[in-house]
Structures are given as C-alpha cells and as structure tokens.
Amino acid sequence: MEDESLNLIAPPPEEKLLSWLAEFYGKPVRIAKRQLLRHRDLSFVERLWIADGLPASLIYKVVLPPWEIEQDLHERVLIPSICNSAQLYMTAHCGRQTVMFLEDLGGICLKDQATTEAASRLGKELAKMHRAYSYRIDELMQMHILPTLFPIDYEDFARKLCAALRGWRLVDDRQAEALAMLASVIAPKLAGEPISLVHGDLYAENLIVRNERLFIIDWSWFTVLGVPIMDLATVTMEHPKNASFTRFREVILDAYCFESGRDLPDIKSTLPFAAALSRLLFLQWLVERRGRGIMGTTVGHVDTVIPQVVEDLATNLTGLNA
Secondary structure, eight states: OOOGGGOOOOOOOHHHHHHHHHHHHTSOOOEEEEEEEEEETTEEEEEEEETTOSSSEEEEEEEOTTTTHHHHIIIIIOOHHHHOOOOEEEEEEETTEEEEEEEOOOSOBTTTSOOHHHHHHHHHHHHHHHHHHHTTHHHHHHHTOSOEEOGGGHHHHHHHHHHHHHHTTOSOHHHHHHHHHHHHHHHHHHTTSOOEEEOSOOOGGGEEEETTEEEEOOOSTTOEEEOTHHHHHHHHSOOTTTGGGGGGHHHHHHHHHHHHTOOHHHHHHHHHHHHHHHHHHHHHHHHHHHHTTOOEETTEEHHHHHHHHHHHHHHHHHHHHO
C-alpha cells in the first residue's frame, strides 16, 4: 500500500487555476491537454497545453513549505542566462500553497538521452555558473534566502543531525561518532574550495536538453551556498538518477577543469569527499521529512532508509581514511 504521508498536497480548485491562467494570458483560455508529472508529498506538477495561447505550454507547479523557497530562488537569485534555469512566468498563493507557472523546457533529460557533446557542454556550463555566482556570495548571503553550508560548519551540521537521530533512537553511539568523524575528515579536504551557488540535487534527471541548449531544473530545498564541487560530485557519481550518464564522467570532468582552470588530478582526489557531503545533505533531507511527520519516501519508510544511509556514510568514512 502507498504510504499516506506521500499524499500531503491537493491542487487548488480548477476555477482558481483558470483564473490564474486568464490573468497570465490576458484573456480566458482553455486547457487543451494536461500531463501529470509529479504528485507526491510537498509538490504537484503538471504540464499544461493551452489552446490558442503563447506560450503554447507551461509547467504548473504547486508546492508546500519548505519547497516554497523555489519562488524566491527564481525571483531573486537565479539568472537564467547564467544558471540555465527555466523562466518563472507568474506566481500565486492559495492558503499555504505557493503556485508557480514556469517555462516548459520539454522532457528530454540527460538521464535518458546523453551524448559526449552534451556532457562536455555540461562541464563547461557548470564551471561558468559556479564562477559567476562565486562573485555574488556576499550579496546572496545578505538576502537571507539560502542556507549556508561552509566547511567550517560541517562538524556542527553533523552534530545537529546526530542529536535529532539520537532523539528518535535511529543511530547508536558508534554511528553518531562515525558521522561526527566523517564531518571532521571532509571539512579540511574541502576547506580550500571556492564558495558559490550549489544546486544540491544535480543529477542527470534534472538536466534538460532543448534545441541543443542545456537547462537545469528543480532548484529548491537542496540549493545552498557552499562548495560547488558538490554539484560536480553528484552529477558524476553512480546513482539511479544519473543512470547511464555516468559513462561520460571523464568528459564532464575534463570540460569542467578546462573551463575553470582546475587541475584534473586535484579535482578527482577531492570528489569522494564532496560526494560524502552530498550524502550528508540527503540525510538532512530525511531528518527534515521525519521532523515534519512525513514518514514515507519513494524508496521506503524513512525510519528504514535513515539507518541505511547512516551505515553507508560510516562505511564511506573507512574508505576516505584509507
């Protein structure tokens, strides 16, 4: 049976949707076709085709807190020409729900259709984006929109996770100590990395190709100000969200290093530590869910998934210390 905690959101009434569309298009419009893309816990996403409307299609997205940060990201942080994000056309609110109408970038993602050319383009575009946003860090921090996750914060970050997990009796003393040690090992290895805007959930399924251009979607709760090499780690790691895209790992890394002026061996030696950091961020997401009473995930009950992730991280510590 499907976990009821994955069904927290219901879309606004249809008359609300039609009134918002009429406001956006400047006239009453008819929805010719619709495609449900996601309906799970904190978000509801559809692709809408509009009869006799320009744009002819758009993405209709409804989210609950804390996913509403996506509105602020699109309105105040993301510059589409730099981060290759979708255009945000309009926003609205319905109770606690935040409603967004976004540019429809299509459904061709690098998880399904990857090429050497696309992988090379990704490496270069990622390096350009990280460099561009590194110059805006002071400005972005003053906005108080995004959380920061700097190397100096990793140990405190891990301790807070351990405190929550101990309170729920989901980790034992050995595992809590391993998480703290992992943070202390990662921090000095990433201390020399630049600070920039980090997508935080950058996998091939969030990379869209349209008309030979590359776009990054799903900027949301995972987005932080931190070490951008974490994005490079997630998009090149073995993960179901990357599927076969990992076979282009060397192409991505070569292009990233060429564009950023980084040393390839140095990047490769740092990636395992950045990958471990990304898993700590995933663990924080699980802790956030449980704290909000959302006990389900797409891969199992949260109280089952958390110990698995913690044990994987403890095993990762052994590998990083080798």
